[in-house]
Amino acid sequence: NAGVTQTPKxxxxxxxxxMTLLCAQDMNHEYMYWYRQxxxxxxxxxxxxxxEGTTAKGEVPDGYNVSRLKKQNFLLGLESAAPSQTSVYFCxxxxxxxxxxxxxxxxxxxxxx
Amino acid sequence: xxxxxxxxxxxxxxxxxxxxxxxxxxxSAIYNLQWFRQDPGKGLTSLLLIQSSQREQTxxxxxxxxxxxxxxxxxxxAASQPGDSATYLCAAYSMNTGFQKLVFGTGTRLLVSP
Numbered sequence: 599n600a601g602v603t604q605t606p607k608x609x610x611x612x613x614x615x616x617m618t619l620l621c622a623q624d625m626n627h628e629y630m631y632w633y634r635q636x637x638x639x640x641x642x643x644x645x646x647x648x649x650e651g652t653t654a655k656g657e658v659p660d661g662y663n664v665s666r667l668k669k670q671n672f673l674l675g676l677e678s679a680a681p682s683q684t685s686v687y688f689c690x691x692x693x694x695x696x697x698x699x700x701x702x703x704x705x706x707x708x709x710x711x
Numbered sequence: 712x713x714x715x716x717x718x719x720x721x722x723x724x725x726x727x728x729x730x731x732x733x734x735x736x737x738x739s740a741i742y743n744l745q746w747f748r749q750d751p752g753k754g755l756t757s758l759l760l761i762q763s764s765q766r767e768q769t770x771x772x773x774x775x776x777x778x779x780x781x782x783x784x785x786x787x788x789a790a791s792q793p794g795d796s797a798t799y800l801c802a803a804y805s806m807n808t809g810f811q812k813l814v815f816g817t818g819t820r821l822l823v824s825p
Binding site for chain 1: 715745747752753754755756757760800802812813814815816817818
C-alpha cells in the first residue's frame with residue numbers, strides 16, 4: 599500500500615518556467631491538499647479539493663493552479679515560477695475533512711533560480 | 712486568527728527520559744488537534760488525533776492531552792529512544808478561520824542521545 603506518492607521529489611527551475619507536481623493516493627480519500635513548508639513558517643495550505651472535479655483556495659494560492667480530474671490524483675501547477683516559490687511542497691489526503699487524520703507524501707523540493 | 716505555538720523549538724534529552732512537548736493555540740474553537748512526526752527530508756506522519764470532545768489519546772509510549780479552555784495540548788513520550796529523534800508538529804483544526812483551516816505550529820526538534 600503506497601499511501602500518498604509525490605512526483606518529482608526534486609526539481610530546479612529558472613524564473614518564468616512552468617511545471618506540474620503530481621500527487622497520487624491509493625486510499626480512496628475524498629479530500630486532498632497541497633501545502634508548502636518554509637523554514638520558520640510552518641506548513642501553509644495552498645489549495646485543496648473535497649472531491650473529484652472540485653478545487654478551492656487555501657491560505658496562499660497566488661501563483662499556483664490545481665486540478666482534480668481523477669479522485670486519486672491532485673495536480674499542482676506553477677505557470678511562471680518565481681524565486682519566492684522555492685519551498686518544499688507536500689501533498690496530503692484524508693477521508694474526512696473535520697475528523698480524519700491527514701496522510702502526507704514525502705515532499706517535493708523545488709528550487710527556483 | 713488562530714495561531715499555534717510550540718516551545719521549545721529544540722530539545723535534547725538522554726535516552727530513557729520521559730519528556731513533554733508543548734503546543735499552544737490562541738483560539739479554543741477547534742474541531743480537533745493532531746500531532747505529527749517529521750523525519751529529516753520526509754513527510755509528516757500522523758501520531759495522534761484528539762477530537763474537541765476528548766481530553767486525551769494514547770498510542771504506545773505516546774500520550775497526547777487537550778485542554779481547550781487553556782489553549783494547550785501536550786505530547787508525552789515515555790522512555791524516550793534514539794529512534795524518537797525527529798521534529799514533532801502539532802496542528803489545530805480551527806472552526807473560526809474556515810472549515811478547511813488546519814493551522815500548524817513550527818515544531819519542536821527532538822534529539823534523543825544514546
